[in-house]
Amino acid sequence: MKKTLTKVLAFTLVFSLITTSIFASGTTEQSGETTVNMFQLKVEIKDALDAYAAQYSAATDGVTVKVETLGGGGDYGGAMKAKLQSDQMPDIFVIEGQGGYDIWKDYIADLSDEPWVDDTDLAFMADGKVVGFPVAIEGYGLAYNAEILDKAGIDPATLTTRAAYEKAFKILDEKKEELGIDAPVAMAASVAGGMWWVAAQHNLAVYWGGGLDFNDTSIIEKALNGELDQERFMQYTKYLQLLFKYADQAILLNGSYDDQVGSFAQGKTAFLHQGNWVDPNLAQLGVDFEIGYAPHAFLDTEETGLFLFAPSWYVVNSQSPNIEAAKDFLTSIAMTEEGHKYMVNEAGMIPAFKSVTLKPSGQLSQALMDANAKGGNYGVFFGMLPDGAGQNIFGPIFDLFAQDPDNVDQFIQDMNNAVASFK
Amino acid sequence: MKQNRFINGLFLVPTLFAFLMIIIIPFFFGLYYSMTDWNGISRDINFVGLANFKNLFSSPDFLYSFLITIAFTFINVIFVNVVSFVLSLVVTSKIPRRNFYRAGFFVPYLIGGIVLGYIWQFIFNNILVELGSSLSIEFLQTSFLSQANTVIWTMAVVNTWQYAGYIMLIYVASIQSIPTSLMEAANVDGAKYSTRVFRILIPMMANAFTISLFLTLTTSFKQFDMNLTLTNGGPATRFLGAPVKASELLAMNIFNTAAANRMAEAQAKAVVLFVVLLIVSLIQVTVNKKKEVEM
Numbered sequence: 001m002k003k004t005l006t007k008v009l010a011f012t013l014v015f016s017l018i019t020t021s022i023f024a025s026g027t028t029e030q031s032g033e034t035t036v037n038m039f040q041l042k043v044e045i046k047d048a049l050d051a052y053a054a055q056y057s058a059a060t061d062g063v064t065v066k067v068e069t070l071g072g073g074g075d076y077g078g079a080m081k082a083k084l085q086s087d088q089m090p091d092i093f094v095i096e097g098q099g100g101y102d103i104w105k106d107y108i109a110d111l112s113d114e115p116w117v118d119d120t121d122l123a124f125m126a127d128g129k130v131v132g133f134p135v136a137i138e139g140y141g142l143a144y145n146a147e148i149l150d151k152a153g154i155d156p157a158t159l160t161t162r163a164a165y166e167k168a169f170k171i172l173d174e175k176k177e178e179l180g181i182d183a184p185v186a187m188a189a190s191v192a193g194g195m196w197w198v199a200a201q202h203n204l205a206v207y208w209g210g211g212l213d214f215n216d217t218s219i220i221e222k223a224l225n226g227e228l229d230q231e232r233f234m235q236y237t238k239y240l241q242l243l244f245k246y247a248d249q250a251i252l253l254n255g256s257y258d259d260q261v262g263s264f265a266q267g268k269t270a271f272l273h274q275g276n277w278v279d280p281n282l283a284q285l286g287v288d289f290e291i292g293y294a295p296h297a298f299l300d301t302e303e304t305g306l307f308l309f310a311p312s313w314y315v316v317n318s319q320s321p322n323i324e325a326a327k328d329f330l331t332s333i334a335m336t337e338e339g340h341k342y343m344v345n346e347a348g349m350i351p352a353f354k355s356v357t358l359k360p361s362g363q364l365s366q367a368l369m370d371a372n373a374k375g376g377n378y379g380v381f382f383g384m385l386p387d388g389a390g391q392n393i394f395g396p397i398f399d400l401f402a403q404d405p406d407n408v409d410q411f412i413q414d415m416n417n418a419v420a421s422f423k
Numbered sequence: 424m425k426q427n428r429f430i431n432g433l434f435l436v437p438t439l440f441a442f443l444m445i446i447i448i449p450f451f452f453g454l455y456y457s458m459t460d461w462n463g464i465s466r467d468i469n470f471v472g473l474a475n476f477k478n479l480f481s482s483p484d485f486l487y488s489f490l491i492t493i494a495f496t497f498i499n500v501i502f503v504n505v506v507s508f509v510l511s512l513v514v515t516s517k518i519p520r521r522n523f524y525r526a527g528f529f530v531p532y533l534i535g536g537i538v539l540g541y542i543w544q545f546i547f548n549n550i551l552v553e554l555g556s557s558l559s560i561e562f563l564q565t566s567f568l569s570q571a572n573t574v575i576w577t578m579a580v581v582n583t584w585q586y587a588g589y590i591m592l593i594y595v596a597s598i599q600s601i602p603t604s605l606m607e608a609a610n611v612d613g614a615k616y617s618t619r620v621f622r623i624l625i626p627m628m629a630n631a632f633t634i635s636l637f638l639t640l641t642t643s644f645k646q647f648d649m650n651l652t653l654t655n656g657g658p659a660t661r662f663l664g665a666p667v668k669a670s671e672l673l674a675m676n677i678f679n680t681a682a683a684n685r686m687a688e689a690q691a692k693a694v695v696l697f698v699v700l701l702i703v704s705l706i707q708v709t710v711n712k713k714k715e716v717e718m
Contacts, residue, residue, distance in 0.1 A: 075682055081463050103464050103684060191668055192568055192657025253658070254548050254569045388683025392484070396666035399659035414666055 034325045038067045039083065039090035041076045041312070042135070044280060048346035052339070056332055063325050080104075089317050091326040094135070096312045097383025101126050108132075109318035114327060116334035122310040122352040132313025133330045136349035139308040139368045139377075140202060140275035141293035148172075148179055148270040159294040160302045162239050169246040172270050179270070183248035186260045186269035189402040193256045196395030198273055199402065201382050202307075203243070204394060206296040207236040209378040211303045220381045226423030228416055232299075237408055239298030243273065244405040252402050261285070279362025280348055293367045306371045309380035310352055386422060393418050456690045463686035475691035483665040485692060488676035491575060495672060496643040498579040503639045504632075507587040511594035512620070525595065528588035536585070540652025543581045544568065568653070571660035571669035578670060582649060586642065590635045597631035598624065626716055633711035640707055644700050647674040 040049070046069040053065040068090070070076050076094065083089055084107075095101050101108065101124065112130045117123055124132025144156050152175055154168045172184040188195035208220040219229060244252060248269055251259050264272035265285035271294075272278070282291070297303040316326045333339040334353050343351045344358040350365050350372075360366060371377055382390060397418060401411040457475060461468045479485050510528055514521045531539070548566045555563025567577045601624065609619050625632075650656070656671035656679070671679070673696050681689035 077463075077684065078682060084464065099684075103462065106466070190569070190657055191659055192654050192670075194655050250552070254566050386683075388679065388685070392679055392683060396659035396668055399657060400661065400666050403658065417665070 034063050034322050036063060036065045036092065036322050036325045036329055037088075037090040038065060038092040038314075038326075038329075039070070039080070040067065040092075040094050040314070041070045043069060043071060044277070045347040045349065048342060048348075051346065052333070052342040053329075055338065056329060060328075063328075065329055077103075089320065091317050091320045091322045092314050092330070093317065094312045095124070095132060095315050098126075099383065099385075099387045101131070104315070107315075107317050107319055109316040109323055109327075111316065111327065111330075115331055116353060119334065119353045119355050121354075124310070124313040124315075132310075132315050133334070134310035134352035135312045135314060136310065136343070136347075137308055137352050137368065137372065138275050138277060138311045138350070139306050139371070139380075140273075141295050141306040141367075141371075142185075143264070143272040143274060143278075143291055143364060144294050145264065145267060145270050145272075146290035146292055148181065148267065151179055152270070156292055156294050160297050160304055162235065162242070162298055162300065165239070165297065166242055169242060173246060180267065181270055182263065182268045184246040184269065185243055185248070185271045185273065186264045187243050187247035187252055187271075187273045188255050188257070188260045189244070189252055189398050190254050191395050191399045193254055193259070195255065195257065195260065196391055196398065198260075199240075199398040200394035201390040202275070202380075203240060203273065203296075204390075204398075205307060205380045205382050206239070206298055207233060208381045209307065210236075210296060211299050211301070211305075212378060214308075214377060214379045216379070217381055217384065220384055223419045224384065224422050226420045228419050233412065233415070235300060236298050237412060239296075240401070241405050241408065244402050247402075276350065276362060276364040276368050279360075279364050282364075283362065291363045291367075293364060293371070305377040306368060307380050308368065308372060308377045389422075393421070453690055454694060456687055457694045458691075459687050461687045462684045463681070464684075471687075475688050476695070478688070479691060479695065483663040484667045484671070485676060487662040487667045488671050488673050489695075491670070492644060492646075492673040495575050495579060495646065496640060498576060499582050499643040499646075500636065500639045502579050502583040503586050503590055504635055506583050507590035507635070508594055510587060510591045511598060514591070515595055515598045525592070528591055530588065531585045532589040534585070536648030537652050539581070539585055540649045543584075544653050547577065569658050571658055574654055574658070574670040578646075578650065578653060581653060582643070582646065585649070586639065590639065593631050593635050593638075594628065597628045601627045626714075629711065629715040633708060633715065636707055636711060637704060640704055641700060644696070644703070645674055646672050647678065650675050651678075 038053070042049075046067075049067050049069070053067045057064045070079055077100075080093060089107065093104075095104060095108070105126070108126075108131050110129045110131060111117070111123075111133065114130070114133075116133070117130050120134055122134040122137065123130045124134070126132075142159075144159075146156065149156055149168075152168075152171050154171060158164050159168060169184045172179065172181065176183070187198065189199035190196070208223070209216070212219065219232070222229060248255075248263060251263055255263075261272065261274060261278050261281050262285065263269045264274075265282055265287050267289065293306055295303050295305055296307070314330055316323055316330070320326065333343065334351075335355075340351065340353075340356045340358055343349050344356065344360055348360060348362060348365070350360055350369055360369065394415075397411065397414045400414070401407065404410075456468075458470060458472055459468045460471050514525045514528070518524070534542075547568045551563050552566050554560070567573045605623060605627070606619060609623055614622070650670065650672050654670040656668035656675055658669050659666050660669040661667070673692070677689050677692045677696065680692060
């Protein structure tokens, strides 16, 4: 008798142990509140966005917006998959282009009827529908230190062809000691420093879109069919070779983001190959000299535009019960005064919406905004490439070319082989 | 009191349940996914048989990662075990403050691989290069991390710095379990120090070698965190005519494949890693076991 009792007791004990551990995680608080969960990856706007979400939640009855931010350089795609598997899909999440859309399209809601759609040119379109809310405009050219160029007697307005760049780099290189610089260009290409994206993503985008109409994707479509435009690619290779040869070699081959931006901020290089996202870094480093953007002019003919793009889009989870609340939150960012203030003043972004009248404080952001108003800019299309192509395929090729920039034939052959594999 | 097998068994249930749910079942799921074309998200999963495995052995980046992982393991196992064995001899001898040294050598093991990778990256890329240029020492002026032929050795050195203290503790414990009478008798018989180490100490420590070699072998094969932060796979080099990343070990190659949404292919690589690791470590343990002596 006693024995059976012990058995039963032990069994219930073990069973309750197991069940509590299973079901404990399943319970959720029940209340009238709608909670919109947002999951995003721009660390630099985390504080501003958290503050805006809190402000919005306070002003809106029954809605709480919770923002989760993935730490710098984290694996966002991996984190999203984990959320999907654990049934914690956010209501608003981020895609970075066609690749992301293709993967997540079962979870992406149609936003065509939202009021902000007519106010922007950079919404993400797929199958004739608007599905993505442009987070910001980002862009780049070749940033220059106006003081150094002035001392060297170079007028940045003349930098519109490859030949002009070659001449300018040569002058800077000869006057290195007089100007107190280490090298003309701060460029990065190393796989080791995690900087493959500067060369193999952003610089290569110059070949995909430079000198063409803003929406002309013919060159990258050709590449996706396995072919390079040999004549155009030759001109691009010469331009890349110039940048590599006149770059600070330590930064080029092994430098980190901080090394690259730091060198420009300290006036040790005259040009910086980075986008307007370095504005806050430059401000932090106490930069007080005048900065502007020169075009990435790789062709023999003249080019004057900068590269503009929306780096990412917010999308709404179509399988969430909170679709409407999520849409309202996005609309408030695009269409209200507070939303504009958050984007421009707090987060320091360039909004993709035309009705915004505030001006960003960073010099490079202002240069981009002016270029956007002027027109004649180029599109950035690397998002159309297969997932991982930049990091795993082009990254090592550009790294090798940076190690030996005289080996032009090898680089062109590697690139032809790489592109042929896309077919 | 008589043991009750049923109740004893019941107490195993929670652990068995967890083991089943997070090890056994995912393992078989993994085997299944390695034979599909799953991208990690899509609900439409097609069975493709062994196609993923067939493609692996014709892709230069995987083959290179495979070879470099074997090379790294070989170098690393030797470095770690030689260094930790020497350290264990030092801290079991009669030097003053030996407990302090024991703790000191163990501390690097407590630093996470990520942090450690960044610290050593700074040392190799900045401090050594700076030293090289201010003292005009030529071979220090280019970072060891940017040369394809030294990067594996550099990684092994960093890993040794981290891991040797841990293996040292295993050796120390083993040395302390050897009866002192044995060593004293040898001493009285006039055996030199080296003779005592090679003829008595090492044979008596055979079981510690089994464990230490097994641990270093498996951790080297699965090395990831230090690899990611120290070198990120760079620099690039050329293998079979194709550009590849010179220090991308297998685990990182699997990670990068998975991050590019080629989940099934990554899973196939992981299965290959598992099978190879299983075979290699079984051989190692069998060989080592034969050398162990019973007291």
